Amino acid sequence: MRTLVIGDIHGGLRALHQIMERANVTKNDTLIFLGDYVDGWSQSPQVLDFIIDLKTKQNCVCIRGNHDDLLLEWLDESKDNLLWYKHGGEATVLAYESVKAETKQKHIEFLKSLENFYLDEQLRLFVHAGFTNMNGVDFEYFPGLFYWDRTLWETALALDKTMKTDDIFYPKRFTLYNEIYIGHTPVTRIGETTPIQKANVWNVDTGAAFKGPLTIMDVDTKEFWQSEPLTRLYFDEKGRN
Template sequence: MGRTLVFGDIHGGLKALKQVMQRAKVSAEDHLIFLGDYVDGWSESAGVIDYLITLSRKQRTTLIRGNHDDLVQQWLEGRALSPKWLQHGGQSTIDSYNAKSSKEIDKHIAFYKTFKDYYIDKENRMFCHAGFQNLNGPEHEWHSTAFYWDRTLWEMVCAMREDLDPEDLFYPKRLKLFTEIFIGHTPVTRINRTEPVNKANVWNLDTGAAFKGTLTVMDVDTKEFWQSDPVMQLYATESGRNEQSYK
């Protein structure tokens, strides 16, 4: 039996992804769950997608859709986008696709369309990029964009008292639906942390790879984790995303 490994936000850092795969000694028996935001940041966004396409053919992978993945898919499909996308890593993704043929781009579009909004495993653990809002569960969500844009789930658990009992009247109903929830989207470096952060039954795996942090992979059963070098060191001649304009 292999492990279930969950990966935080990659943001075009192919070097970091390859490095952390080696450090975690990923094998063909492992189930790999990626929490989204494969693109927008460092210079190898298209390369990350190529790598994941090849990887998904070799072993079991579950790929979750991130907000940046949705933005890039829209751009690849020719839909109009806000200029703000370019300010938040979009230009590096455009540059990474410049050498791609129309056939390769079509293959990537088809791959983006396979990404899941969320995944729930047999142990009732939920995996999504950002969160969900509906108190009755993700299957009742009105808009799928919540799964890759919402920040209220993370903000809620960060604001909760650590000693709040799950049986308390005011314990958030959303948290009671799952044994654990694994997310990315909001870098834990924003609260001056560099490792995966656990609040209530929520684990945040975004350790700031888009900026000055690392890429993290965690064994969901044991909570052992591995990290790349700070991604900015692996791309020393690049600036990555602008943390000052982070949203």
């Protein structure tokens, strides 16, 4: 039995198939999806179909991403968002033109069921973006920060490597959990394409929305497997580039 965490997919079903195969995922594995299943590449509805079906076959934890929340607003409330269109939403809207109403309703129910975060028995926190409350996720005032915050990762990047956890200035957020797994802010922004650890934060978003690969990682061993860069798998599309 393994616990495998999966970074931001952004409509790249071909990449999801690749990492499942390369990691030799079985029904005994627990899969933790960090959110942003949609927006970017052309197969957002198919990604949701795949994960909904997968949940009937094995243990899956599905976290809410900001793009998933934006899609829910559009599907369930017919909210138009021009900024969303420019950041991957347009490809999703076009993809839904051929999706039946019954399937859309299943997707709405799935999107509503997503979790803001997951905390396992080993005090490992899984969240799409981050949190801001220094007392932890149970005390977060604004739930939207779980899938929009970037300060957790920015703080981890800026943290002095020599600072000890018992230092009076050490960020308290990082002392609450043994490990924190996030997506949301692609590591390609710092010139990387593999999962990066800063302090006790692991960033598993390796840029699948743009020119990077999709990643699945074993949280116990830290072994990881990656797809081809999405620009190769969807060579005739622009994605969010």
